[in-house]
Amino acid sequence: MLTAFAILIDGLVYAAYLFIVAVGLTLIFGVMKILNVAHGSFYTFGAYGAATAIGIYFDRGWPDAGGFLLMALLAMALGLVLGLILERSVMRLVYGRDEVVMVLVTYAAFLILEDVVILVWGAQSYPTYQPLLAAGNTAVGALILSNYDLGLIATAALIAVISWWALKFTRYGRLLTAVIFDRETAAAFGINVTAVYTITFVIGAMLGALGGAIMAPKIAVTLGIGVEVIVLAFAVVAIGGMGSIEGALIGALIVGICRAAAVHLVPQVELFVIYGVMALVLMIRPYGLFVRAQPRRI
């Protein structure tokens, strides 16, 4: 019983993290049909930005809430700048090319940005434990849970609700839905597709950076953190169906719970289980759980 509860909580925490990272990726894919490898760079920049914010703010006796706010704001500002630069300078040149070519372009951007991180922040790792200490712990029965983890779950739920609301009930969300459904018809109806692309890419980048910022206190902020995140986010998005927000949520939950169960019950299959689930889902539903198969074109 205790193990089951621990699996549930760990799974939810991991799923929350996966969802925050994957939602930006799936948004960009849904609208622009770009599988964005550079999402890992947004994550890395967010994490380093948060580490910088922690270095500036914590250990000074200032109220903790401000520190959390500064982490998130700095990371999202970095995401905004980075996303804007990337979209306006590079992605713009390859719109309309093959989907696989666009993956490679973002892969090139990812390689370049990996070294930009070294240029800006150096090769050393940053200590980022302070927010975890500041948040404290809560005892639930025999388990001691970090408030930070609980906050992580709440943040993910909040992002899920906001993105659902924004897509269904705001003007921009409606425009976005139109573009996702049919780009050319949307353009013919007078929607500025170029602007929608730019805004979507920037929002996706900011979400990726936010994911990095939120995870920064839980991991060692050091070189190479983006490499693993990319494949994890790919797995989540592929399970749920690329371009689907609900899919990202369900995919994150499936992967999160499966991994937590593996860690608690059979630790040897921890990594295997994530990609095993992905392969299994793709075998049964090639386009993911929440996307219907496309008819073949003649």
Added chain:
Amino acid sequence: MARHGRIAAGAALLLAAAAAFVLPDWIISLATIAFANGLVVLGLIVLWRAGLVSFGQALYYCIGAYAVALVGRATGVTDAFLLMLIGGAAAGLVAFVVGFLLARYREIFFAMLSLALSMILYGVLVKAESLGSTDGFSVASPTFFGYAPHQEKLLMALYWLVLAVCAIAAFLIDAYFRSVSGALAMPVRDNEIRVEFLGMSVSRLIHTKLVISGLLAGMGGALAAFAIGHVDPNMSYWTTSGEFVFITILSGAGSVVSAFVGSLAFESLRSFAFAMLPQLWQMLLGSVLLLTILFLPQGLGSLVTRLRWRRKAAAP
């Protein structure tokens, strides 16, 4: 024209083989790795001509390498030819089995599923304590029909072996491209349904291509295992697959020779960048990839074709 091309390729091969006597050791070992990886790239080109990009080619590469290392460790066999064939066959068999699944997928979904399969192998290898986990384990020095060279001689023997395998593979794949099954790659890329209306099974065509590419990647992995003398799970990580796709883009799918030229160019670029700009080598690689996609969408191979066209245009 094709005969000229073959004569030129043969001359280049002899030149490359003779170069082993002149060039310093580090260039020989760089070229050995580059040509071994070129085999993997050749397999990717086979797929690419049908419009498929595999982000999981490291799966077969890694299986080839681990098959060599494991068989060598378990049985004490050190014969390079035998082990190489075992590595290639193991990878080809895996490609044949997963091919039943993969052949149903296209575009980005094909790339994602092949990525997932290679990451499964990575996950298994990382957790396999008996196989050295993330450290991997070392591969015994190969012998050649009982001949057991050391150091410099071993380096040269391996280099010639790799060259010979590459030459045979290039010849066979070139013949395959001219065959009906090979020539149908472009129509499959353009419009599958029309190919099926011609009475061909597209999924069988793609399955064949998958097995060929798996076989080549396995051989490449086996040779790389000899050349490096060590295997580890990173051979199956997605960045390894990414590198192979990178080289494929750099090479272009124009001809079989371009795979090896591109691979050599990539390996030289990486060694150069790693030695000269240790903090910036990824940036340099990324920039080259980006510039290739933007300005040389047909790869390095297209430079030759363009020159030839220009010469033709200039001639009266």
